[in-house]
Amino acid sequence: MKHLKRLTALLLSAIVLLNASLALAIQDGFRTTYTYNYDYWGDIAESPDAYRVQQVIYSSSLGLETPMRRPQSLYVRGQEIYVCDTGNNRILQLKRDGNEYSLVRIIDRVSGAEPETFNAPGDVFADEEGNVYICDTNNNRVLMADKDLRFVRSYVKPVDNTFDQNIAFLPSKMVVDTSGRVYVRATNVNKGLIKYEADGTFTGFIGANPVIYSLWDYIWKEFFTTKEQRAQQASFVPTEYENICIDKDGFIYATNTVFSEYDLKWDNAKPIRRLNSIGSDILIKNDKYPPIGDLDWVEQSVDYGPSKFKDITVLDNDIYIAFDKTRGRLFGYDPQGVMLWAFGTKGNSEGAFLGAVSIEHMGTDLLCLDENENSITVFTATEYGNLIYQASDQYLKGDxxxxxxxxxxxxxxxxxxxxxxxxxxxxxxxxxxxxxxxxxxxxxxxxxxxxxxxxxxxxxxxxxNILWVVVVVAVLLIVPVVMNRVKKIKAEVEEYDRRKVRS
Amino acid sequence: MTAEKLGADSLSSGIWKERLQRYAASLKYALHVIVRPFDGFWDLTREKRGSLAAAHTFLALFLITYVLKLLYTNFQFISAPVQYINIYERCASLLFPFLVLCLANWSLSTLFDGKGHFRDIYMAMCYALVPYILIQLPLILISHMISVDEGAYYSVLMSVSLIWCGLLAFVGLMQVHDYGPGKTLIFIFATIFGALVILFLILVFFSLLSDALGYFVSLYREISFRLS
Incomplete structure (x- = not known):
């Protein structure tokens, strides 16, 4: 009982102290721990803010009649922003003008398509000519429409031996490269990304997530389990990617959120990948720690666990930014895989997220979509953030x-x-x-x-200092020889003296 | 009277001198042991050519080398988080297993006609540490004279020192107990197991001790509450 009392007293005082330190930490409205980085030892090093919130866009600020409902994806092309308003089966096209964001149009049907409306669209993409691609998930198709929203073609379930015809085709994320090839990530398809040529023909899978299992798992499964047990266990199957994005050179960045914590620490999980045209991971990792987001998982907290990247975006200078749903954080990495900064947190305030789902960039500005708050947070780089970008750009250019x-x-x-x-x-x-x-x-x-x-x-x-080196080496070599010689002569002289005395 | 005192003084200084000479000889004998371990370890205890003082010295030097290595090796070859290193803790984490393993080896081999006493085992093991000191100490200096691309030299010397120590420990145990190589190998595994048992016993002992003490402390408190 007494112990309990003492413990509560201790806890209370700890809480009071903690509050005091929190109060001290708030100086200019931004918590100093909002932005941080990891030092060489993997400890958190506080840093100045690399990004600050420019504004938060809500349904009301856009003047929408029906507010956004669980939007799943963002896409940015030039000054246009496409929001995939999944819950309302529509796409919102916004336009940025300076710091003003206004609604251009609501895309809720594509004329000429069958059916014309969407059912829970999961992703949206726009190419340079203004064609719009829509991942119409529950209608089992990817729609392509021209800029006046007339139907061009649709990409449907591949009729091919390599594709299991028994499972529903649920395309949920997609990217399009510069020559019009479409890469689709579909739910329940674990062979990699489904690849279509520009004319809509299916040409196979790329970038299958390699299966990870340990030797021990294999031995256990092969020799120590019965057939019935084996049937009940999960089999060794690859997992599907969480999200994909394409950079300016046509490389696909993919994130993966299904892995064991142990694999993460030894970089077997590879939560961020950069896929080349044949689907192998060519992400450069030249830092002590691989790009896995948080290194410190904050034990005993509600949000314990590794970072899970919901989405990723690649800036024009090859710096990539991953959006973590576990703690609502953004992680920026340079092309060498070195963490530039990390910031963000969970919560309701500006710059905090409750349901991080999608991230896009506009220049160096970052747009983050929150599916629970139905809002888009726009971040702009601070002086500090811009200096980092400038320095790495200058280095790449040879200055x-x-x-x-x-x-x-x-x-x-x-x-x-x-x-x-x-x-x-x-x-x-x-x-x-x-x-x-x-x-x-x-x-x-x-x-x-x-x-x-x-x-x-x-x-x-x-x-x-070549002269000194030669002298020292010479001395080291010569001195013992001379000393030996001297000793020998001395001995001879003594011997001679002794003989003389004897005789 | 003065002559007597003088005599006594010179006598005691003579003893000290002799002791010092013996100590120096036993230190120097390590150089013989590490290159001719079979002969060296046999004579170490049986011919009394080694001394306990020298053994202590080597153990201390080993710990000092270890600490110096952690603190002063060039950062290219070691990643020691200096801000977190607790020297005493690190030393204890080497010294404690060392002593427990010696103890375990003695307690097991003494049951299976090992000829070595605890003192002999301890001495042999301490002498087996000498290559570590002789190689790692200059290696600290070398680490400042080479670049990371030439790290092969560093790592080879490093492994040489460790393998050398391991072999010496093996031969040392063999000679001290007068065992064959096979039996020594078996006893090394048995020793590790024995050390685990000792650890378990220590844990049980301390947890029981703290429980017992806790009982008396609470008894005392209860009584003092009643009385006051």
Whole structure:
């Protein structure tokens, strides 16, 4: 009983203290822990905000008669925003003008299609000519309409031996490449993405999720279970992707949310993939940690568990941003797989999400769709976020000195930013200041670059002090020889003296 | 009187000198043991060429080497989160298993006509640590002189030191107990099992102890509440 009392007292005081620290943390309306990054040791390092909310678009601010109901997807083409309002069986086409967002039209039918209306559409896509593709999930088709919403063609269940005819064809996500090929992710289809040519013919599957099972699983299943048990267990089947998006070069980025936590830590799960034309994963991972979202899963919290990426978008500079539904967070990664920043949280306030489903970008602005709040949150990059983009762009273009200067600006805002140290170090190496470059690489724990800088540094040092090196080596070699000689002569002299005495 | 005192002084200083010389010789003997382990370990205890003091020294040097390695190896070759390292904890996590394994080995081999006493086993094991000290200590320096691409040298030397230690420990046990290689191998596995049993007993002992103490503490409290 007494223990209990003491425990409650302790808990109460802890809560009071926690509140106090929370109150301290709020300074300018933004919590300082809103944006963060992971340091070399996998610990959370707070960082300045890379993005801040520009505005939140609700049904009311668009003047919609029937408010959005569980929208599932967003698509952005130029200044146009397409919202797939799944619950109302329609697509909303919005237009951005400066910071104003207005409704252009409501797409709820495609003339000439059979049937003309949609049934729970899951995704929408628009190509450069203004053709609209709609994933009409419950009507078992992907519709293509021209910009005046006249029916062009539909992509339906493939009639092919490789496609199981007994399962319903439920296309839920889709992308279209520049030559008009359509890639569809369908529910219950685990052979990969269904690929159609521009004329609507089915040409197979790409990028099947490889099956993961351990040797132990296999042995257990083969030798220690009866047939009846085996029938009841889940079989080793690949899982379907969660969502897909296509970058400017035609590579498909896919996210995967079905994996075991153990696989994630050893990078067997690969929650983010970049698929080439034959469907193999070519995502570059050059950081200590693979791109898996949160490394710290906040034990004993309600939202315990790894990040599950609901959607992903790729900026024009190959930086990709994944949207996590577990904790409503956004994770930005550079083309090398290094985390740039992470921000977001769960909740009702601005910049927090209850049901993260879809993310798109417009330039560097990010649009995030929330299916529970029926809202679109628009983020714009802060000075800090823009500096990071600028620096990596400059480096890619070959402007190394310029990029180093930009990274120095970033360091002024965030002194814990490893990429900045590496960027400055690289520029210093080009200026042949190897010793200084080593310092920067060491701060970022970048072994490869440190090793390279060190090799040049060592060479330089040896060349500069070659005289001393020769002298030291010579001394080390010659001194023992001379000493031996001296000893020998001494011994001989003593021997001679002794003999002389004896005789 | 002064002469007597002088004599005593010189006598005691003579003893100390002799002891020091013996200590130095037993330290130096390690160099013989690590290259000729069969002969070396046999003479270590039977010819009294090793000493307990030297064994303690090697164990201490081993721990010091380990700590220095954690703290001063170039970051290219080790990722030790310096901000979290607790030196005492790390040392204890090496020292404790070492002693428990020695104890387990002694308690088992003594039942199956092993010739070694606990003191002998401990000494042999400490002498087996010498290659670790001799290789890893210079390796700390080397790590600052090579780049990560040349890390093969580092890792090869590292594994050499560990394998050498392992072989020495094996031969050491063989010679101390006068066992054959097969029997030694069996006893190594048995020792690991024995160490687990010892750990279990320690855990049980402490949990029972804390329960027993808790009982008396609460009894005392109850009585003092009643009386006050």
């Amino acid at each position: 190394y000195e310029g990029s180093a200067d930009t990274w120095r600006e970033v360091l002024k805002l965030n002194a814990n930013y490893n990429l900045a140290f590496i960027g400055i170090g690289r520029a210093l190496m080009r200026e042949e200041k190897f010793g200084e470059a080593m310092d920067y690489f060491k701060r970022a724990h970048d072994r490869q670059n440190y090793g390279r800088a060190y090799r040049y540094y060592r060479k330089e040092m040896i060349e500069k």
